[in-house]
Amino acid sequence: MDINDIAAKAAAKIDAARDAKVNAVKDAAASSVELQEAQQLVAAADQKYAKDYQAALRAGWTESDLRGFGLETPGRKAGGRPRGKRTTRETSPATTGSEQ
Numbered sequence: 001m002d003i004n005d006i007a008a009k010a011a012a013k014i015d016a017a018r019d020a021k022v023n024a025v026k027d028a029a030a031s032s033v034e035l036q037e038a039q040q041l042v043a044a045a046d047q048k049y050a051k052d053y054q055a056a057l058r059a060g061w062t063e064s065d066l067r068g069f070g071l072e073t074p075g076r077k078a079g080g081r082p083r084g085k086r087t088t089r090e091t092s093p094a095t096t097g098s099e100q
Contacts, residue, residue: 046074046075049074050074053066053071053073053074056071
């Protein structure tokens with residue numbers, strides 16, 4: 001085996017490894033796009049369902065009636081940033097050098 005054969009085999013091995021890495025990231029990127037599109041479709045379907053559910057309530061159906069048909073109450077999502085636990089800040093009295 002001469003040096004050119006060894007170099008060609010090494011280059012082919014490096015190219016194959018690089019191609020595998022590139023294909024892996026391409027697949028991950030494609031899956032990410034699919035996921036984002038599916039999430040957008042689900043969000044749109046959730047909004048439409050909530051709107052149609054409210055229309056059914058306005059048409060005279062009760063939540064109990066709709067549950068009887070197998071329809072679940074649309075989930076309510078909190079808008080904006082979730083609130084943390086509210087606490088009042090306690091301030092300690094200032095310490096002075098005259099305390100014993």
